[in-house]
Amino acid sequence: MFEHLEFPVIVAPMAGGPTTPELVAAVTSAGGFGFLAAGYLTAEALAAKVDETARRTGGRFGVNLFVPGGRSEVDLTAHRERMQVEARRYGVEPGEPHWDDDEYSAKLDLVVAQRVPVVSFTFGAPTTAEAGRVHEAGGRVVVTVTSPQEADIAVARGADALVVQGFEAGGHRALFTDDAADPAGGQVYGLLSLLRLIGARTSVPLIATGGLVHGADVAAVLAAGASAAQLGTAFLRADEAGTAATQRRVLAEGDRATAFTRAFSGRPARGLVNRVLSSLSVGAPAAYPQLHHLSKPVRAAAGQAGDPEAMSLWAGQAYPLATGGPAATIFGRLRDEARTAAARLDRLR
Ligand SMILES: Cc1cc2nc3c(=O)[nH]c(=O)nc-3n(C[C@H](O)[C@H](O)[C@H](O)COP(=O)(O)O)c2cc1C
Incomplete structure (x- = not known):
């Protein structure tokens, strides 16, 4: 699927x-590949981005969809009260913590109708059946997995x-799933172990x-x-990323740890440690996307105030080593570094 790439780097x-x-x-023009993120967008907003990306890339791009999960019925009262305290700091009200399916069906219809070549x-x-629809439209199906058990399910579905x-x-x-039904039983895998374990049970191409953050x-x-x-x-x-200015600033400072939290969205995610992550993570319920909607006005108000807390x-663990500048320059640096790293392996010949 990505054999034709001059240097197989994909922007997530x-x-x-x-x-x-x-x-x-x-990234596509530089010789790589990239995915549009459909998550949180309306299907209508996604359609406009698909059109624009198709125009800019000559049709070489992918779209990533969030698969909706079950509706969690956990009690949100305590977390809601703690988020209310945060909201008051910024003079806003927390959002309504409702469940939705991120317009999954409409977005799937769209990528099939637009014959998007790769859907993740x-x-x-x-x-x-859904994977079959992408295939019938000439597309390829990519699934993100975090365990060997999820890999088996994804391959079985196509x-x-x-x-x-x-x-x-x-x-x-x-x-x-973010609950006891996790087929991996809560095991958390590092990348190299997971690549090895999954590579031992399937021959489908793996994207690490x-x-x-470095070509090596x-x-x-x-x-x-x-x-x-x-x-x-x-x-x-x-330069081309839509990353908020305040996030760019703290990424460049590079002095915060990263940690997993459910506090903002209800699902575990890795981000830079700040006040909300430190104080609201313990006890944050597994309730996605309810907590995403709950925290949205607070996150937006903090962003507008230029306050990262x-x-x-x-951000990923290696974030302090990520660089700024044009994406093509970052891509070129990664390619040069990868070549240097490959040359170091000559000693193994
Ligand atoms: C700001 C941000 C937003 C992300 N949004 C998505 C997303 O919409 N869909 C998705 O499949 N992965 C998403 N991811 C995860 C990436 O696909 C990928 O797994 C992750 O960036 C890899 O780790 P790295 O950030 O250290 O490179 C996101 C990651 C970051 C940093």
């Missing part, structure tokens, strides 16, 4: 702002390739993701058997 879908048609197009799925696998997400990754863990990291996962590397954080500070600052 990054919902919530960072992904732009310009970013996808810049996160938070679950498409049904066999995945043509898997994004293998290690726990180093920035943003949400792509877990199929999580904590890769890309060379490492290719050496480990991956067909391509998908990088998110490495492009967060790219109540924003969801998603």
Whole structure:
């Protein structure tokens, strides 16, 4: 699927702002590939981005969809009260914590109708019938997995390739379920172990993701058997990314730890540690996307105030080493570094 790429680096879908048609197009033009993030957009807004990206890339791009999960009925009262305290700091009210399906069906209809060449799925696998619709439209199906058990499910449903997400990754863990039904029983895998375990049970191409910010990291996962590397954080500070100015600033400062939290969305995600992450993570219920809607006005108000302490600052573990500048320059640096790293392996010949 990505054999034709001169250097197999994919810019990850990054919902919530960072992904732009310009970013996808810049990486594609440089010789890579990119995914638009459909998450949180209306189907109508996605349609406009698909059109623009198709125009800018000559039709070489992918779209990433969030697979809706079950409706969690957990009690949100305590978390709601704690978020209310945060909201007061910014003079706003928390949002209504409702469940929705992110317009999944309408977005799937759209990517099928537009014959988007690669459709990736996160938070679950498409049904066999849904994967079949993408195939009938000439598209390829990619599913993000975090465990060998999820890989088996995805391949059985018709995945043509898997994004293998290690726990180093920035943003949400792509877990199929965030509850006791997790087929991996809560095991949290690092990228290299997971690549090896999944590569031992399937021959579909694997796309490695999580904590890769240097070309040597890309060379490492290719050496480990991956067909391509998908990088998110490495492009967060790219000129073409839609990353908020305050997030760019704290990423560049590079002095915060990262940690998993459910506090902002109700699903575990890795972000820079700030006040909300430190104080609201313990006891935050597994209730996605209810908590996403609850925290939305607070995150937005903090962003407008230029205050990072109540924003969801998603980033992978290696974020302090990510660089800014044009995406093509970042891509070129990664390629040069990967070549240097590959030359170091000559000693193994
Ligand atoms: C800001 C941000 C937003 C993200 N949004 C999405 C998304 O919409 N869909 C998705 O499949 N993955 C998303 N991810 C996860 C990436 O696909 C990928 O797994 C992650 O970026 C890899 O780790 P890295 O950030 O260290 O490169 C996001 C990651 C970040 C940092």
